[in-house]
Amino acid sequence: MSKLSQSIATEDSQSLRTFLAGLSPEEILHLKVRRTDFLMSALVQELEDRKEYPVVELTDPDTGSVCVANVFAERGRLRRTIHHITDVEQASADFSSFAEVQDAPVQACAATGEEVDVLSLPIFRHFAEDAGRYITSGIVLAKDPDTGRYNMSFHRMQLKEKNRIGISLHSRGDLYRYFEKAKAAGRDLEIAVVIGAHPAYYITGASKIPESMDDYSWAGAYMDEVPQVVRAKTVDLMVPAQAEYCLEGRILADTFEDEGPFGEYTGYSTSRSTRNVFEVTAITHRKDAIYHDLVPGYAWEHLLLSQFTKEIILLDKLKKEVPEVRALSMPKNGCHFHAYVSMKPRARGQAKQVAMLLFGLDLYLKMIVVVNDDVDVFNEEEVLWAMATHVQADRDVFIVPQVLCNRLDPSSVDGMSAKMGIDATGSGEEEAKRVFLPEEVKREAERLLS
Numbered sequence: 001m002s003k004l005s006q007s008i009a010t011e012d013s014q015s016l017r018t019f020l021a022g023l024s025p026e027e028i029l030h031l032k033v034r035r036t037d038f039l040m041s042a043l044v045q046e047l048e049d050r051k052e053y054p055v056v057e058l059t060d061p062d063t064g065s066v067c068v069a070n071v072f073a074e075r076g077r078l079r080r081t082i083h084h085i086t087d088v089e090q091a092s093a094d095f096s097s098f099a100e101v102q103d104a105p106v107q108a109c110a111a112t113g114e115e116v117d118v119l120s121l122p123i124f125r126h127f128a129e130d131a132g133r134y135i136t137s138g139i140v141l142a143k144d145p146d147t148g149r150y151n152m153s154f155h156r157m158q159l160k161e162k163n164r165i166g167i168s169l170h171s172r173g174d175l176y177r178y179f180e181k182a183k184a185a186g187r188d189l190e191i192a193v194v195i196g197a198h199p200a201y202y203i204t205g206a207s208k209i210p211e212s213m214d215d216y217s218w219a220g221a222y223m224d225e226v227p228q229v230v231r232a233k234t235v236d237l238m239v240p241a242q243a244e245y246c247l248e249g250r251i252l253a254d255t256f257e258d259e260g261p262f263g264e265y266t267g268y269s270t271s272r273s274t275r276n277v278f279e280v281t282a283i284t285h286r287k288d289a290i291y292h293d294l295v296p297g298y299a300w301e302h303l304l305l306s307q308f309t310k311e312i313i314l315l316d317k318l319k320k321e322v323p324e325v326r327a328l329s330m331p332k333n334g335c336h337f338h339a340y341v342s343m344k345p346r347a348r349g350q351a352k353q354v355a356m357l358l359f360g361l362d363l364y365l366k367m368i369v370v371v372n373d374d375v376d377v378f379n380e381e382e383v384l385w386a387m388a389t390h391v392q393a394d395r396d397v398f399i400v401p402q403v404l405c406n407r408l409d410p411s412s413v414d415g416m417s418a419k420m421g422i423d424a425t426g427s428g429e430e431e432a433k434r435v436f437l438p439e440e441v442k443r444e445a446e447r448l449l450s
């Protein structure tokens with residue numbers, strides 16, 4: 001624990017509320033309004049239509065209880081919050097443990113046994129097609145039954161009864177594997193669901209982390225602090241001490257029930273689910289707990305949380321193989337299926353090599369556009385301009401049919417789709433020279449117009 005001495009957590013430095021308190025006034029929209037079904041989704045959708053991405057905070061005029069959404073709907077907000085890490089594996093090796101505390105804010109209030117009632121929590125129904133009210137921002141903590149290593153991941157959770165929640169493990173990541181191991185041993189899988197925590201936990205939960213690494217070490221590295229944890233009340237798990245809510249319980253080994261339909265990130269409703277059941281044994285929370293509602297469906301917070309780390313990790317891997325690669329972005333409208341890459345090609349055909357490499361690294365992708373390094377991949381207008389002026393389809397587009405893909409793509413067939421790579425670097429045929437303005441004149445124009 002080389003970092004322990006320099007990374008002692010201050011009071012509430014690992015909480016969602018400290019993050020919210022640090023936002024500038026224009027980054028947060030306060031509304032005093034009674035919570036109703038669909039309201040949060042409609043507010044976030046309207047803001048997105050206006051290209052505005054503030055945190056939305058609803059305060060109930062009767063009870064004073066607070067609910068937030070759109071918290072991570074902005075790249076800059078995420079970048080500012082987490083500690084900048086250049087080598088994630090080394091950084092997380094520095095945080096290979098956690099610090100146990102006794103009186104944790106997340107356990108200020110507790111309900112166990114017959115007192116458990118998830119239906120009483122301020123949970124929304126999000127879309128007309130949804131099967132019911134869903135927890136959408138729950139970070140599911142579980143331990144690998146073989147190694148004891150912690151994993152964190154997001155899963156949609158449908159409220160069913162006071163102590164019963166439908167949960168889907170359809171992305172078949174680590175939690176699905178842990179569940180399969182527990183089931184094979186004839187046991188339920190103990191889990192804890194954290195709602196409202198330091199952004200580092202959200203980013204860790206949304207990232208595909210190598211199975212050899214403990215997710216607490218990633219969260220610690222992103223906070224640059226040793227995670228403060230407390231022992232859960234009814235399961236053998238340590239949970240973030242400064243969280244807002246924590247639901248404890250187990251995924252039942254031998255019970256499966258319909259779950260869904262639910263609005264997924266593609267903007268389409270789907271009943272595709274592993275149909276698992278989460279039996280809740282305890283609910284603990286802060287005295288004035290803030291509920292985080294992550295608006296699902298085709299909403300930027302839902303997409304960006306996953307894409308934020310994907311962009312970093314995939315760029316890192318590409319650069320290791322092809323140093324000429326400069327930047328990578330996944331646009332919102334590609335809903336995990338499209339990526340734009342910029343590079344300074346060294347030779348003809350290198351852009352296509354980069355596209356093929358990237359297809360191999362991420363099975364969700366089905367269209368990749370590679371552009372020159374003078375194009376800003378975060379500005380789609382520039383990417384489309386590069387396509388208009390550099391691409392000849394017979395020469396620059398390649399299609400690989402029938403490749404494994406993400407099944408939530410409504411246009412995929414039997415879990416397969418075609419992969420399309422587009423070389424928009426115009427490799428080699430550059431007689432045309434792009435026009436540029438002198439930097440000092442651009443600055444003068446900026447000054448005159450400001």
Ligand SMILES: Cc1cc2nc3c(=O)[nH]c(=O)nc-3n(C[C@H](O)[C@H](O)[C@H](O)COP(=O)(O)O)c2cc1C
Pocket residue numbers: 136151152153154155156157168169170171172173174175205206207208209294302305306
């Ligand atoms: C907001 C959000 C919701 C998600 N919902 C689900 C879900 O309902 N079911 C699922 O299996 N995966 C879901 N995922 C994907 C996993 O949480 C994600 O792939 C995670 O990185 C899994 O990582 P792991 O395999 O390292 O555990 C969701 C991700 C996000 C960011």
